[in-house]
Amino acid sequence: MIQTPQSYEFDKIEMRQVYANTILELAKNNSNVIALEADLMSAISTNKINGQIPKQLINCGIMEANMVGVAAGLALTGKIPFLHTFAQFATRRAFDQLFVSGAYAKLNLKILGSDSGVTAEHNGGTHMAFEDLGLVRLIPNSHVFEVSDGTMLGYMLRKVEKEYGIHYIRTIRKNAVKLYDENEVFETGKGKVLREGGDVSLIASGIMVAESLKAADLLHKMGIDATVIDMYSIKPIDIDLIVKYASKTKAVVTAENHNIIGGLGSAVAEVLSEHCPTRMRRVGVKEQFGQVGKADYLKEFYNLTVKDIIDAVKELKIK
Amino acid sequence: MNTNLPNLETFRDEIRLMTLKELHQLGFGHYGGSLSIVEVLAVLYGEVMKVNPRNPKWEERDYFILSKGHGGPALYATLSLKGFFPEEILYTLNQNGTTLPSHPDRNLTPGVDMTTGSLGQGISAAVGVALSHKLSDKGNYTFSLVGDGELNEGQCWEAFQFASHHKLNQLFVFVDDNKKQLDGLTKDIIDPLDFEEKFKAFGFYTIKVDGSSLKQIYEAIEKGKAQNDKPVAIILDTVKGQGVPYLEEKENNHHIRPNQEDETAILAAITQLENKLGKAVT
Incomplete structure (x- = not known):
């Protein structure tokens, strides 16, 4: 088990810098790695590595549907395409392309969806994806991850390069709360237990992992001990771990920067209802579209705060 | 033309015959848009493309991607005639459990390079x-x-903007300009204006040919290969239902579920092609 961070400090390196650095490393080590962008290179910092891998970093312009199709064509000839754009363009905008040209054709595509949920901030409702995890989860044999810090992002990028299939990684662009040491290992289909407690299990992904840890600190002071799980692998999901902690704590709260339909909360509810019916609450976005605002304001608006997690635990009347 | 035209004409007739036979066996299907691409398939697979039926995934091959996936039956007929799979398979078109779905699937059919059917992809x-x-x-x-x-x-x-920007001169785009789509004439639904002008404006080396002429198609490909800084667009002036006069005349010929009159005409066309090719009428 990881030590709970004593303080919840942001990592010094931004997630986008991790992406650019890792793509540069992968491209230099493997000439088959081709990174594709849709006119958001300067948003994700790949513009800083452009000159170093000119034949392996292609700006496709503002045409996401074509970018997915071009990636499929590259994959047909053995290349390993990494595609990046904002999460809603990577999924909502190009869904049929991802589904048919990518997954149905059984091709090898790595997709980074950035600016997840409320972290799209001032780009507002058109750019705010609360549905992307659900969309990609619906695609047969897809792999869906939401990364919570830079160590994990770098690890997962290196990992998916070596695995075949459709891999979708959801991330924020800027600094995440640092959760993991550089030597941490992340497996597909596994969750990470970050804190042990016998009264309730908080299962979270992305930015809501740190919020859940903070909630657990406060719950402890209220006499409620919470387990906190970073469920970065949303598909496949860690059924054994969910069942183990649901059996132990008898109560589960999920927390996600995403619609509660389709994402982590749905995935956990599906596991519990089939394997270990357990009282649960889902913290997340409910029947709403995005809007402009700073992330802190938006977290409050959409009920994605530490307080919302604690309220959900209280609703379950654990003690 | 440095090619064996009589052989290509035979290959064309065989593709047309087998396309008709597989669709007739199924009882319905995309007759119009399958028949209009027979000539270009004959030139590509009969003369132009490097392929290896014994090793469909041969790395040195030329690729063919049928973006208008509903033309699948004509592609299947061509691949079968080239030896990618036996003729009997053709008669499983679109049947339960088949390896020949109405739209091509690269994971099911030897020689199919890409899964298509969702148009534009x-x-x-x-x-x-x-x-x-x-x-x-x-x-x-x-x-x-x-x-x-x-x-x-x-x-x-x-895709065309991208191809042009990257100067993909080894890319050939054939347009099956058969003037009809499912609901009627293209000019009545969304007027395409002038494809030749549009492709030129998009930076393509563009040639318009009679899409029923093997010679013109072949020569256009040769010209396209001779230049090296642009992707190539070859506009094929075709007729939906091409090569079968009765089907060419039929108004709604995108997807046909033959009535008695259609049935008679399709069987007659099959017999005529079999006679021409010297095959026993069955």
Whole structure:
């Protein structure tokens, strides 16, 4: 088990810098790695590595549907395409392309969806994806991850390069709360237990992992001990771990920067209802579209705060 | 023309015959848009493309991506005649459990290079294949075929901009300009205006040919190969239902579920082609 961070400090390196650095490393080590962008290179910092891998970093312009199709064509000839754009363009905008040209054709595509949920901030409702995890989860044999810090992002990028299939990684662009040491290992289909407690299990992904840890600190002071799980692998999901902690704590709260339909909360509810019916609450976005605002304001608006997690635990009347 | 035209004419007739026979066996299907691409398939697979039926995934091959996936039956007839799979398989078209679905699936059928059918998508994949070969300094050609109706899809024009920007001169885009789409004439649904002018404006080396002329199609490909800084668009002036006069005349010939009159005409066309090819009438 990881030590709970004593303080919840942001990592010094931004997630986008991790992406650019890792793509540069992968491209230099493997000439088959081709990174594709849709006119958001300067948003994700790949513009800083452009000159170093000119034949392996292609700006496709503002045409996401074509970018997915071009990636499929590259994959047909053995290349390993990494595609990046904002999460809603990577999924909502190009869904049929991802589904048919990518997954149905059984091709090898790595997709980074950035600016997840409320972290799209001032780009507002058109750019705010609360549905992307659900969309990609619906695609047969897809792999869906939401990364919570830079160590994990770098690890997962290196990992998916070596695995075949459709891999979708959801991330924020800027600094995440640092959760993991550089030597941490992340497996597909596994969750990470970050804190042990016998009264309730908080299962979270992305930015809501740190919020859940903070909630657990406060719950402890209220006499409620919470387990906190970073469920970065949303598909496949860690059924054994969910069942183990649901059996132990008898109560589960999920927390996600995403619609509660389709994402982590749905995935956990599906596991519990089939394997270990357990009282649960889902913290997340409910029947709403995005809007402009700073992330802190938006977290409050959409009920994605530490307080919302604690309220959900209280609703379950654990003690 | 430095090619054996009589052999190509025979191959064309065989593709048309087998396309009719597999659709007739099924009882319904995309007759119109399958028949209008027979000539270009005959030239590509009969003369132009490097393929290996014993090793469909041969890395040195030229690629063919049928972006207008509903033309699948004509592609299957061609691949079967080339020896990618036995003739009997053709008669399983669209049946339960078949390896020949109405729209091509690269994971089911030997020789099919890309899964297509959701219109506008195959062309992007073709662009990706051509880009890949260019990045790796390989000489493989990528041939792709889009429908005139399919060009309603905005994704096609995204792909053309991309191909032109990256100077993908080993990419050939054939347009099956048969003037009809499912609901009627293309000019009545979304007027395509002048494809030749549009492709030129998008930076393509563009040639318009009679899509029923093997010689013109072949010569256009040769001209396209002779230049090295642009992707190539070959506009095929075709007729939906091409090569079967009765079907050419039929108004709604995109997808046909034959009535008695259609049935008689289709059987007559099959018999006529069999006689021409010297095959026993069965």
